[in-house]
Amino acid sequence: MSVKPEPASALFAGPFALATLSAPPGDAFPALVTPDGRALDLRAALGDDRLTVLGVLDDWEAFLPRLRALAADPDAARTPLAGLRRHAPVTPRQVFQSGANYRQHVIDLHVAHRAADDDRSDDVRRAEAARIMDRRAAEDQPYVFIGLPSSITGPDDDVVLPSWAEQPDWELELAAVIGRPAHRVSVHEALAHVAGYTIANDLTDRATVFRRDMKAIGTDWLRSKNAPGFTPLGPWIVPASSIADPGALRVTLKLNGETMQDESTEDMLFGVARLVSYVSHTARLLPGDLVLTGSPAGNGMHWGRLLRGGDVMDGSITGLGAQRTRCVAEAK
Structure with missing residues (x-):
């Protein structure tokens, strides 16, 4: 049973967003959503019964003016969102996580993480870490790894906590959605390849991040991050043109009503343009691909409080809407 999101006066920034919706028990359909809470089935509006949001993103530059016209058309046949199920707005081919x-x-x-023989004050160690971070942002490269599309679920769907996950944690993140193929693009060019932005909660089992049997091999992102449903996504893809500055958005996660994460994307070491450019110098980014930009402070490990069955997570990012997911503990 999904937990429905709280109502809002304006669902997102700008004149429209993309979504994938369904009227149970019907099939999911690509939708143009307006901020007053109404949706237009793009299959009917554009005369293509096979159209998906991924199909729209595959030809983003051609579809964008048509979407703007539909959003401005007062006679377009829109229906209220009430009673419609919100799915993940897109099923990407590739997921890149920072x-x-x-x-x-x-x-x-x-x-x-203080070493046993380090007796310096927290202020001294914090200043040291700040210098390291500033140097890293100026001179180093982002840290990016690959996720699985099969971990993605909808913004209102229950999240099943696997019985083997000892320390499941939340990580609310800004996600960039690619709209043009990108390979070896510069930082200056990178944002031109971003169609829009959405919300991702990149859940992680902290107990399995590092291999216990082979410590020298390092991190195990397959095990710790890619269980089915570990990436609630959406609800909307808001066009990049509606987000003035992706480096000035508020990322907020509440657990059972209590604020745990509340930070600006201004705190990112590597912004969206640097991340997209960096990924593109190794991989060929494709339309619909996701580039997750990392989690701000306030994870469960920081608070000493990890996820358990019955928890409700409310996640929001400025201009991108909100998601609400309930945790269900898998029986052992």
Whole structure:
């Protein structure tokens, strides 16, 4: 049973967003949604019964003016969102995830993980970490790894916590959605390849991040991040033209009504343009692909409070709407 999101006066920034919706028990359909809470079935509006949101993104530059015209058309046959199910807005071909990308978050981790023989004050160690982070942002490269599209679920769907997950944690993140193929693009060119933005909660089982049997091999992102449903996505893809500055958005996650994460994307070490450019110099980014930008401070490990059955997570990012997911513990 899904937990429905709280109502809002304006669902997102700008004149329209993309979504994937369904009227149960019907099939999911690509939708143009307006901020007053109404939806238009793009299959009917554009005369293509096979159209999906991924199909729209595959030819984003051609579809964008048509979408703007539909959003401005007062006679378009829109229906209220009430009674419609919100799915993940897109099923990407590839998912790229950034780690250790928020300055304050990494500084907090540095201070928390004190060596046994380090007797310096927290202020001294925090200043040291700040210098390291500033140098990293200026001179180093982002840390990016690959996720699985099969971990993606809808913004209102229940999240099943696997019985083997000992320390499931939340990580609310800004996600960039690619709209033009990108390969070896510069930082200056990168944002021109972004169609829009959405919300991702990149859940992680902290207990399996590092291999216990082979410590030298390092991190195990397959095990720790890619269980089915571990990436609630959406609800909307808001066009990039509606987001004035992706580096000035508020990322907020509440657990059972209590604020746990509340940070600006300004705190990112590597912004969206640098991340997209960096990924494109190794991989060929395709329309619909996701580039997750990392988690700000305030994860469960910081609070000493991890996810358990019955928890409700409310996640929101400025201009991108909100998602609400309930945790269900899998029986052992």
